[in-house]
Amino acid sequence: MFWLHAAMADHEHAARWAAEAIRRLDAEREHAPPTPLVRFPLPGDWDVTLWFKDESAHPTGNLKHRAARALFRHSVASGRVTEGTSVVEATGGGAALSQAYFARMLGLPYTAVMPGAPDPARAAPVKELGGDCCFVTPPLAVYEEARRLADDTGACYLDQFTWAERTLDWRGDDLAGELFGQLAGPPAWLVVGAGTGATSASLGRHIRSHGLPTRLAVVDPENSAYFPGWVTGAHDYATGMPSRIEGIGRPRMEPGFLPSLVDLMVTVPDAASVAAARAFRAATGCPVGGSTGTNLWGALHLVAAMRERGERGTVVSLVCDAGDRPLRTVHSDGWARDKDLDPAPFAERIDRFLDGGPWE
Known part of the structure; x- marks a missing residue:
């Protein structure tokens, strides 16, 4: 019987450790304040508001x-x-x-x-x-x-x-519920990138399960498999090539990406991601990385479409990666040259658009 008692003791010890580990993880979530909303300034007469939920406010900054x-x-x-x-x-x-x-x-x-x-x-x-x-x-x-x-x-x-994709809550206890709870009403568009696919999946499920009118757009950088896989319906699509935009874009369609939840995909040139990250910093003072820049470029694309149709409403996206690291990457001219990226034409396009010009 000794072996039985020893096995039971080991099991009880493992159960106590697991319970304590989960308690710590849950306490970290419960004690964390909601990440803030940052408004990206648009001309007041456009009747379109652009918000970014700052996920870089987490302790790990992303x-x-x-x-x-x-x-x-x-x-x-x-x-x-x-x-x-x-x-x-x-x-x-x-x-x-x-x-x-x-x-x-x-x-x-x-x-x-x-x-x-x-x-x-x-x-x-x-x-x-x-x-x-x-x-x-x-x-x-x-x-x-x-x-x-x-x-x-x-x-x-x-x-x-x-x-x-299976573990990130979408019913309302985490990002999805927190985000929609901070807004006065459902936005017209929600714009996110895709790395594992979990964020777009959780937000898309939340939108569908609550019957919200919000549409989900996913932005995709160069070399990523998500856009061609989404367009062609080939869920095993692969490019085999790395993304220069850290945090989003994958060389293959990942199993956590759920194409059926996505209303629109926007391809974004890498140099445009860099230009938009710099534009975000100039407008808000927040140094963000390339994935946030990709989000901004896609969001401005949708703002322009709403303006053309005479629509009013809100577009919401995420700050994914603010901090000191982007100062050494996308905000550095030397880094951009090393990556063979020229953000200048895209920066001019953003400036022209925010001054009231067309989104070409």
Whole structure:
């Protein structure tokens, strides 16, 4: 009977650890204030308002914070992650920082498998939170390398591209409910990018389940598989090419992206994302990254369409990545030159539009 008592004691210990881990994750969510709305200034006589919900206000400074918390909660609740479990993820940007934050909160070793050549600057924020990074080329190899590393070491492959869409709440307790609760009424358009696909899926489900008149637009940078996959209906579409806009755009259609929830997709040139990120900073004082710039470009596209049709209303998008890091990337002329990007023509287009000119 000794083995039975020992097994029961181990089970009870594991259950207590899981309960405490979930309590910590839930407390972090419950004690966090709502992320604020930032108004992007448009001419007053347009009768269109443009809001951005600032997800960079989270402790990890990016949109992936909520998804990382939800992933860890689901993984603990389902028994994939237990006390001391090493966690491995395939990720290229903000998700690694957010996941490292929650791994440290739960006392778990964490490794991010990132695409590209070794880059100490990209790895540093993760290492500051106690995580580790390894780099892999070509970009599509990150999935198999993360899975192999997890299998070889007995770790949990968190797999945000499969699980984030299923774990991020859409009924009203997280981003979707918080956002719509801050607005005076449903907006005409909601504009988001697609990384894992979880954000667009949760917002789209919320819109559908509540019968809201809001339409969902997804913006997509160069080299990403989402727009061609959405247009052609090929859910296995792949480009195999990396995105220069950190946080959005994928080399393949990820399983978490739900095309049926998307009303419109807008392709955005990478140089336009850079120009729009700089325009956002000039208008609000907030230095945002390329994914927020992509959102702004798509939002202005929809504002222009509403003006042409004589429509009034609100367009809402997200600040995904504000902080010091974009100052070294999209706000740096040297970085843009190294990436072979010329934002000047797109900056002129934005300025001309906001001065009352046409959106060409």
